[in-house]
Amino acid sequence: MTLHVEIINPYPATTVKELLETKLLIPRKIRHFLRTKKHVLINGETINWQSPVKEGDRISLTFDTEDYPNKTIPMGDANLVKPLYEDSHIIVVNKPEGMKTHGNKPTEIALLNHVSAYCGQTCYVVHRLDMETSGAVLFAKNPFILPILNRLLEDKMIQRQYWALTEGKFQTKKTVYKDKIGRDRHDRRKRVVDPRKGQSAYTTVTRLKTFEGA
Structure with missing residues (x-):
């Protein structure tokens, strides 16, 4: 697999090295391949690893098969x-x-x-x-x-919202849960409240509607 990625830099001015490492989060091994193979172009030009990259510059990256080994899974419908x-x-x-x-x-x-x-x-x-x-x-x-x-x-830059239909009544319009969430020690596929080893979690529940007779 050869993967070509071209992006317009949305970040403030920095070096190529810092951009790939701290902004694009490219692993160290793959950054090494990009540098030695000269597979990084800025505005169509080959660059030095400490070259400045300005906001709005066009960044072209080429990844070879050994950079990201091909992962195959059965195809569905x-x-x-x-x-x-x-x-x-x-x-x-x-x-x-x-x-x-x-x-x-x-x-x-x-x-x-x-x-x-x-x-x-x-x-x-x-x-x-x-x-x-x-x-x-x-x-x-x-x-x-x-x-x-x-x-x-x-970093909570991607947020998720869930709608649920439940029995009973929420007494308040909004409820906040801050319980830590960790893996179930009996089934690693499941998550449970784990105040000791769990990761911090912040969930806000907002009551949208109460049905008569609930």
């Missing part, structure tokens, strides 16, 4: 995919209730496999929804963009 948004790097699709975001076994077919068939290439899960939950799921179309999306998710 492209007809089952309902895209909500798509560009050259990402795709957002609607996951129906009853379908897994990704399989637990290499041969298991799930939404990831259907999305990969739709895009004609292996895609990568950025976040997941439980099988019983329907809604928008974000996928990366290439391994280059995946760590950037993961960082945006960690």
Whole structure:
């Protein structure tokens, strides 16, 4: 797989090295390949690793097969995919209730496999929804963009909203939960409240409507 990526730099002036390392989050090994192979162009010109990159400059990156080894998964059914948004790097699709975001076994077919068939290439899960939950799921179309999306998710630059129909009544219009979330020690696929080892989480629940008789 040879991957060509071209972007217009949205960041303030910095060096090529710092841009690739701290902004584009390219792993050290792959940055080494880009430098030794001269696979980084700024406005069509080869550059020095300490060359300045200004906001608005055109950055061209070329990745070879050894940079990102080809990952293959079984292709699913492209007809089952309902895209909500798509560009050259990402795709957002609607996951129906009853379908897994990704399989637990290499041969298991799930939404990831259907999305990969739709895009004609292996895609990568950025976040997941439980099988019983329907809604928008974000996928990366290439391994280059995946760590950037993961960082945006960690830094809360990507936010998720859930709508739920529940029994009983919320006494207040808005409730905030700050319980730490960690892996279930009995099933690593599940998440549970873990005040000792869990990661910080902040969830705001807003009551939208109360039905009569609830």
